Amino acid sequence: MSTDRYQKVTPDHLRRDAFLYVRQSSLRQVFENTESTKRQYALRDRAVSLGWPIERIHVIDSDLGLSGSSAQHRDGFQHLVSEVAIGHAGIVLGLEVSRLARNNADWHRLIELAALTQTLILDEDGVYDPAYFNDRLLLGLKGTMSEAELHVLKARLQGGMRNKARRGELELPLPIGLVYHPDGSVVLDPDQQIQDSLRLLFETYRQTQSASMVVRRFRREGWLFPRRIARGIGKGEVHWGELNTSRALQILHNPRYAGAFVYGRTRVGRKADMTATQLKVDQADWQVLIRDAHVGYINWAEFERNQLSLKQSATAFGNLSRGTMPREGVGLLQGRVICGLCGKRMRVRYQEVSGKIEPYYVCLDDSAHRAGKPCQSIRGRGIDDTISDLLLETVAPAAIEVALAVEDEIAERIEQANAMRTKQVERARYDAELARRRYMHVDPANRMVADALEADWNHRLRQLDALQQEHDRQRQSDQGLLGDEARARIRALAEDFAVVWNDERIEPVERKRMLGLLVEDVTLVKAQRISIQVRFRGGRTTSLVTDRPRPIAAIRKTLPDVVRTVDELLETCTDRQVALRLNELGYTNWRGQSFTFKKVTTIRIAYHLPSRFERLRKRGMLTGDELARQLGVSTTTIHIWGRAGFLKRHLYGNKHRCLYEPLNNVVLVPGKGGRKPTSPTFIVAQPTEQGAI
Incomplete structure (x- = not known):
């Protein structure tokens, strides 16, 4: 072997440089597996013994702490390959094949280049010439074994994790609000404010069925939401900040809050540039799901209801998006209108008409997917009024119960808001007291530290004062909502559901939510008249027919009675006298405005009526x-x-x-x-x- 080894090293190889590649898979191995690193650097002596001077032996160790599963982001390996490709390398040294690469594609590319440029490869077992078939075959087998070894190591580690996960004993990072007890069990976070924040989030979503509405309520009330630092500086600390929609969705989708132990919710995938990314796995494909494994903030039934409502809230084309959650806008049937021609969901488009925002229900499925024309477009004001009248006839007997439920909900929300603000004031008071104690314990002679601690104490006191003032102001405002006058007004409205429904203080989204409790969907067909098919919850259906909305030209057209009266008055009156006479008779134009000299002149010209002058002549x-x-x-x-x-x-x-x-x-x-x-x-x-x- 030794003779064959020296026969492979030729003067041509010695004229070129030697490159020693050093790599460890992780930073932990760099600091702990020091012997492996020393063995790799010791290969320089092997190169010297083969005839390379020490100054021409180049060590490439820039990939320390990087995995060899791919050449991506390994600058050292890329540099080594380029040196081999241009013929600068006479020999490549590595402790073993796994140090150079654990991916067969990268390894065989290096072998191909080494064979073309007559470059040798050396490991602990000997020297190999990739240009020889036997050596190339052996190097290929070593590369395959190295890749298989990585798979075996992963399978062994993941098998142990899966086995432990099946028993529900695998310790996974817990979301905010859940912590590990010293005995290993999962319990609620002992911080009461964190618990109240999460309970309030789930309670608000239970009422609104919208993650955006949850975020808006937190922003409107000025509530902060906790976040635990997962890694880096300050790991494990809890920071309080504003809640955003992405954070709210993460919490609503996390089954740990329902007391379930889950393993395999995500898997690692690869992008086009071979970088790793997390891919979501459907619930049916989760590897482990243990319900009621520990305490939670909601039960499993509510978690599944939340997943269904979140799925329905996704805005998309097709039948699956029927019954989407209420959103902004005056269109009452938003998300519940079905095209009677193609069966697809109709979308809402808003347009300003006469200074008002009017909804239009438009079917754009064929236009969006096949570049066709919209099936139909229907002005929604008349449709909404028809459905409103139908609801008033349907739910009038239950008006009192609805109003009392609204009163109870308002009282409950006020209590929740007051409790949250009280917790924030208590935390701010604790932070101010903590800053005071830090300042009192510092050496007065150390002015640099004392000044900084004093400034921090003053900042905490200002925050406490601002929170206290805001809390007092909001509490006084809430008392007005729960006063006797407000309660009496709510009970008075309960006697007439029509007044409650048509009250301007009711937000459109609230009307849509009430509609969703009774109506499944509404199918529209636009013909000579508009056919309306209403499907209620439970399967009962009702058919209605209404007139098509009049075109704006027809709405603006002067009434025939007005034109006839103008024609008669022009026999004895001027245009100005005609305007005065029309106003005395109670006539108005299409906007409800009184007539003027110019309006009468416009009517006379538009309808080709002879003027007073022409009649006299x-x-x-x-x-x-x-x-x-x-x-x-x-x-x-x-x-x-x-x-x-x-x-x-x-x-x-x-x-x-x-x-x-x-x-x-x-x-x-x-x-x-x-x-x-x-x-x-x-x-x-x-x-x-x-x-x-």
């Missing part, structure tokens, strides 16, 4: 200029005589715009001196047989 009325030419006087004189009442005139515009009745067979008798009199004298001329005057 048709009846033979003359303008001032025409009558002046007939009488041989100036136009000004005609207007003066008209205002004095000597001529009969008819107004068609403002006070100065008028037409005059014609003076047939009448002549003007002039005064003395040829001057026309101020008070004209008219005589009737008798025509001759030839028609001359």
